[in-house]
Amino acid sequence: MPDTTKDWPLYEIFIRAKSGLDHKHVGSLHATDAQMAIEHARDLYTRRQEGVSIWAVRSTDIVASDPAEADALFEPARDKVYRHPTFYDIPDEVKTL
Amino acid sequence: MYTQGLDSLGKECLRDEARDSALLETRFQARVDAEDKIEPKDWMPDAYRRTLIRQISQHAHSEIVGMLPEGNWITRAPSLLRKTILIAKVQDEGGHGAYLYSAAETLGVARAELIDQLLSGKAKYSSIFNYPTPTWADVGAIGWLVDGAAIMNQIPLCRCSYGPYARAMVRICKEESFHQRQGYEIMLRLARGTAAQRDMAQAALNRWWWPSLMMFGPSDIDSKHSAQSMRWKIKRFSNDELRQKFVDYTVPQADFLGLKVPDPELSWDDQAQHYRFGAIDWSEFERVLAGNGPCNRERLEARRCAHDEGRWVREAAAAWAAKRRAVAPPRAA
Numbered sequence: 467m468p469d470t471t472k473d474w475p476l477y478e479i480f481i482r483a484k485s486g487l488d489h490k491h492v493g494s495l496h497a498t499d500a501q502m503a504i505e506h507a508r509d510l511y512t513r514r515q516e517g518v519s520i521w522a523v524r525s526t527d528i529v530a531s532d533p534a535e536a537d538a539l540f541e542p543a544r545d546k547v548y549r550h551p552t553f554y555d556i557p558d559e560v561k562t563l
Numbered sequence: 564m565y566t567q568g569l570d571s572l573g574k575e576c577l578r579d580e581a582r583d584s585a586l587l588e589t590r591f592q593a594r595v596d597a598e599d600k601i602e603p604k605d606w607m608p609d610a611y612r613r614t615l616i617r618q619i620s621q622h623a624h625s626e627i628v629g630m631l632p633e634g635n636w637i638t639r640a641p642s643l644l645r646k647t648i649l650i651a652k653v654q655d656e657g658g659h660g661a662y663l664y665s666a667a668e669t670l671g672v673a674r675a676e677l678i679d680q681l682l683s684g685k686a687k688y689s690s691i692f693n694y695p696t697p698t699w700a701d702v703g704a705i706g707w708l709v710d711g712a713a714i715m716n717q718i719p720l721c722r723c724s725y726g727p728y729a730r731a732m733v734r735i736c737k738e739e740s741f742h743q744r745q746g747y748e749i750m751l752r753l754a755r756g757t758a759a760q761r762d763m764a765q766a767a768l769n770r771w772w773w774p775s776l777m778m779f780g781p782s783d784i785d786s787k788h789s790a791q792s793m794r795w796k797i798k799r800f801s802n803d804e805l806r807q808k809f810v811d812y813t814v815p816q817a818d819f820l821g822l823k824v825p826d827p828e829l830s831w832d833d834q835a836q837h838y839r840f841g842a843i844d845w846s847e848f849e850r851v852l853a854g855n856g857p858c859n860r861e862r863l864e865a866r867r868c869a870h871d872e873g874r875w876v877r878e879a880a881a882a883w884a885a886k887r888r889a890v891a892p893p894r895a896a
Contacts (some may be wrong), residue, residue, distance in 0.1 A: 472675050472877075473673055473674050474880075474881070476668070492734075493662055493665050493730075493731070493734075494665045494668075495661065496674060496879045498881050498883070498884035499884040499887065499888070502880065502884070507653075509658075509659065510658055510661055510662075512739075513651075513654070513655070513658065514738075517715045530604065533602065533604050533605050534603070534606075
């Protein structure tokens with residue numbers, strides 16, 4: 467019989483590829499605690515020097531936006547082209563602007 | 564996101580919209596057609612979910628069982644360097660299994676359930692791993708041919724419509740090239756060695772050639788899942804297309820080694836710019852898939868044994884974590 471309750475908690479793993487870059491989501495793994503999550507992440511996601519720093523976050527602690535509400539959330543930004551620098555016409559003579 | 568914890572949210576919104584599943588399905592297909600990626604929380608047809616769970620978990624099982632034929636040679640690799648390389652490769656296979664199990668879990672299936680399906684013999688894995696590795700040359704042939712065929716299958720999966728699977732495949736494909744090249748280099752050393760070493764390399768090629776061609780699955784005419792998987796962009800090329808590409812790439816590599824592909828009907832078709840090859844013995848494929856290959860029982864027995872013998876480690880780790888939580892709770896909630 468499968469004992470699905472035996473699965474250890476799921477952690478999402480984020481890796482900083484090199485100094486100066488931000489941490490990026492790379493995948494997930496099961497671990498009994500945060501310490502084990504970091505140790506397993508090292509073996510699973512950095513076998514070829516892919517990182518200099520690891521974050522592990524319990525998957526259940528992540529709050530995400532709902533894809534069904536994506537339009538309502540992100541649509542309002544679509545017609546605000548004036549937020550971008552290229553919206554403004556500046557004569558070529560004007561330098562360093 | 565890979566997380567399962569989000570599933571409950573996804574189901575809430577699904578209930579509201581379930582009234583018009585035909586509309587949802589049309590919208591879903593339109594997204595797939597537009598090369599948009601489907602993510603775990605997005606609405607998807609049940610059959611799409613089931614197909615992916617089956618395919619991704621079989622893929623994961625194949626990586627895990629795939630550690631066994633080569634693991635057989637870790638203690639007997641011919642040099643310390645070859646041994647370290649082989650350990651790294653087998654470790655990669657274990658890693659690939661872990662990436663894929665995680666991807667399957669995003670579809671709402673528990674890891675323990677998938678492992679149970681493998682150990683109980685209910686789940687399938689690639690039939691290629693039910694063949695034995697009697698010589699060191701088999702390790703070379705596996706890297707060159709089996710990993711070569713796997714790469715051919717896996718590269719299009721990097722563009723699969725399901726985000727977590729596609730991302731896992733990108734990671735896997737990056738690592739797979741090392742596997743194929745180290746295998747070919749083993750074959751190259753043997754082919755340039757003594758007569759006995761050349762014979763060993765040839766014998767390994769003879770053993771692995773046809774099973775490698777079978778790795779691409781049944782011919783398009785007999786492949787029951789192909790058409791729907793193509794529509795869903797889980798699959799990009801047909802089994803026969805990929806098999807032909809593999810033969811076209813691999814025959815010149817065998818020629819370079821001075822080895823002979825064990826197919827009397829193999830010939831170059833100048834007009835089509837393809838190699839023509841002989842008929843595959845699908846009865847062998849069916850036999851191995853049904854559980855009657857040379858090593859099916861041995862492979863599953865090895866997995867069950869590893870699972871049982873590792874039980875105390877899992878239990879000890881869980882007990883240790885519980886003890887530490889009791890001493891210092893990690894957070895107030």
